[in-house]
Amino acid sequence: MSFSEYFPIWNKLTVEHQRRILDVTDFQKVKSGTILHDGSPECLGMILVRSGQLRAYLLSEEGREVTITRFFEMDICLFTAACVMPSMQFDIFIEAEKDTEFWVIPACMIGNLMEESLAIANYSRDLISSHFSELMWLMEQIMWRSFDKRLAKFLLEEAALEGTNSLRITHEKIANHMGTAREVVTRMLRYFQGEGMVKLTRGSVDLVDTKKLNALRGD
Amino acid sequence: MSFSEYFPIWNKLTVEHQRRILDVTDFQKVKSGTILHDGSPECLGMILVRSGQLRAYLLSEEGREVTITRFFEMDICLFTAACVMPSMQFDIFIEAEKDTEFWVIPACMIGNLMEESLAIANYSRDLISSHFSELMWLMEQIMWRSFDKRLAKFLLEEAALEGTNSLRITHEKIANHMGTAREVVTRMLRYFQGEGMVKLTRGSVDLVDTKKLNALRGD
Numbered sequence: 457m458s459f460s461e462y463f464p465i466w467n468k469l470t471v472e473h474q475r476r477i478l479d480v481t482d483f484q485k486v487k488s489g490t491i492l493h494d495g496s497p498e499c500l501g502m503i504l505v506r507s508g509q510l511r512a513y514l515l516s517e518e519g520r521e522v523t524i525t526r527f528f529e530m531d532i533c534l535f536t537a538a539c540v541m542p543s544m545q546f547d548i549f550i551e552a553e554k555d556t557e558f559w560v561i562p563a564c565m566i567g568n569l570m571e572e573s574l575a576i577a578n579y580s581r582d583l584i585s586s587h588f589s590e591l592m593w594l595m596e597q598i599m600w601r602s603f604d605k606r607l608a609k610f611l612l613e614e615a616a617l618e619g620t621n622s623l624r625i626t627h628e629k630i631a632n633h634m635g636t637a638r639e640v641v642t643r644m645l646r647y648f649q650g651e652g653m654v655k656l657t658r659g660s661v662d663l664v665d666t667k668k669l670n671a672l673r674g675d
Numbered sequence: 676m677s678f679s680e681y682f683p684i685w686n687k688l689t690v691e692h693q694r695r696i697l698d699v700t701d702f703q704k705v706k707s708g709t710i711l712h713d714g715s716p717e718c719l720g721m722i723l724v725r726s727g728q729l730r731a732y733l734l735s736e737e738g739r740e741v742t743i744t745r746f747f748e749m750d751i752c753l754f755t756a757a758c759v760m761p762s763m764q765f766d767i768f769i770e771a772e773k774d775t776e777f778w779v780i781p782a783c784m785i786g787n788l789m790e791e792s793l794a795i796a797n798y799s800r801d802l803i804s805s806h807f808s809e810l811m812w813l814m815e816q817i818m819w820r821s822f823d824k825r826l827a828k829f830l831l832e833e834a835a836l837e838g839t840n841s842l843r844i845t846h847e848k849i850a851n852h853m854g855t856a857r858e859v860v861t862r863m864l865r866y867f868q869g870e871g872m873v874k875l876t877r878g879s880v881d882l883v884d885t886k887k888l889n890a891l892r893g894d
Binding site for chain 2: 514516520522524541542543544545546548570571572573574577578580581582583584585586587588589591592593594595596598599600635
C-alpha cells in the first residue's frame with residue numbers, strides 16, 4: 457500500500473494539495489525506543505504510521521510518566537506538529553514502542569495546508585477533538601476510578617495488544633504507563649496474585665484468570 | 676458592543692456566512708447556577724459570552740466535581756456544540772457561575788459552517804487545541820503537583836478573579852473545584868491557617884499572607 461492509500465482523507469484533497477504533500481513527504485524507519493518528540497519547541501511534522509506503534513506520554517520533573525495515547529498503523533499523530541499550532545502548547549513525548557515505519561509531512565507544510573484546505577482543517581480538528589475526549593476519559597479514570605480497576609483494565613488491554621496473556625513487562629514499566637510509583641503497582645499485583653488473577657515471575661505478568669480481571673475492570 | 680464586535684473572527688467570514696449566522700443567533704440571559712449543558716447528547720450550540728462567567732466541569736458518579744475550564748466575556752464555548760462533532764465525546768457540564776449573558780449559534784448551523792468555512796474550521800481547531808493544552812496542564816497538576824501548591828494557586832486565582840482577598844467560599848465548593856474531598860481541603864486550609872497564610876471563618880477564607888501563598892504556589 458502506498459502513502460495515498462494510508463492517508464485518511466486523501467480523496468478529499470485537491471490534486472494540487474496532493475502533489476505538494478507528495479513532494480515533501482518523507483518515509484522513515486525507527487527502532488523501538490527511539491524518541492521522536494521530546495517536548496521541545498522544534499517539531500518533525502504530521503506523522504502517518506505505516507507499521508509499528510508510537511506512544512505519547514507526559515513526563516514529570518521527577519521522571520514519572522503517564523501514557524496519554526498510542527498510535528498504530530494508519531493513525532495520524534499531530535502532536536509532532538505542535539510547533540505550527542500556537543494553541544497546542546504542552547510538553548509531550550513521543551516514543552516508538554516497537555520498530556516503526558512512518559511518513560512525515562513537514563510541520564511547515566502542515567501549517568500552510570491547514571490555512572488553505574478545509575478538509576485538512578476539519579480533519580485536524582477531529583483528530584484533536586478525539587484526543588481531547590480520550591484525555592477527559594483518562595482524567596476521570598485517574599481521579600475517580602480506584603487503582604485496582606485501572607490496573608485490571610491496563611493488563612487486559614496489554615494482553616489484547618500483544619496477543620498473549622503472558623506479558624513481558626516490568627512493574628516499573630507499568631507504573632510509568634499509569635503515572636504512579638512502582639511500589640503501588642507491585643503492591644496491587646501481589647494482591648491480584650493472592651486473588652488468583654495473575655501469576656508473577658521475574659520480568660513478566662501472566663494473566664491466569666481473565667474472567668475475574670474482567671469482572672474487576674467493570675466496564 | 677454588538678455580536679459582530681464580540682465574535683473573534685467575524686472579519687474573516689464571508690458576508691454570506693455573516694448573514695446566515697446573524698439570522699439564527701439568539702441572545703440569552705441566565706441566572707447564576709443555571710446548568711447550560713449536562714453531558715446529555717442534545718446541545719445548545721456555540722456560546723459566545725457577553726458578560727458573566729461559565730464553568731465547565733466533570734462530575735463523577737459519586738457526585739465529585741473537577742473544574743476543567745472557565746469562560747469569560749468574549750470567550751467562545753464549543754463544548755455546548757459537541758453534538759455536531761462526533762469526535763468530541765465526553766460528559767461535561769457547563770454552569771453559569773454568575774448571572775451570564777450570551778449569544779448562541781445553534782449547533783446545526785455550527786456543524787454546517789465548519790464544513791463550509793475555512794476560518795471557522797481553523798478557529799474551532801484552535802479553540803479545541805487550547806482546551807486540550809489546558810487539560811494536559813491540569814492533568815499534570817493533579818498527578819504530580821502536591822496538593823498544597825495546587826490549593827495555594829487556586830486561592831490566589833480566585834482572589835484575582837473576585838477582586839478581593841476575602842473569599843466567600845465553602846470548603847465543599849473548593850473541593851468540588853479541585854476534584855478532591857472536603858476533608859482534604861479542610862485539613863490543608865487549617866495547615867495554611869497555622870502557617871499564617873489564611874484566616875478561616877464560617878463560609879469564608881481570607882488570604883492574609885499572599886506573599887507566602889505565592890512562594891508556596893511556586894510558579
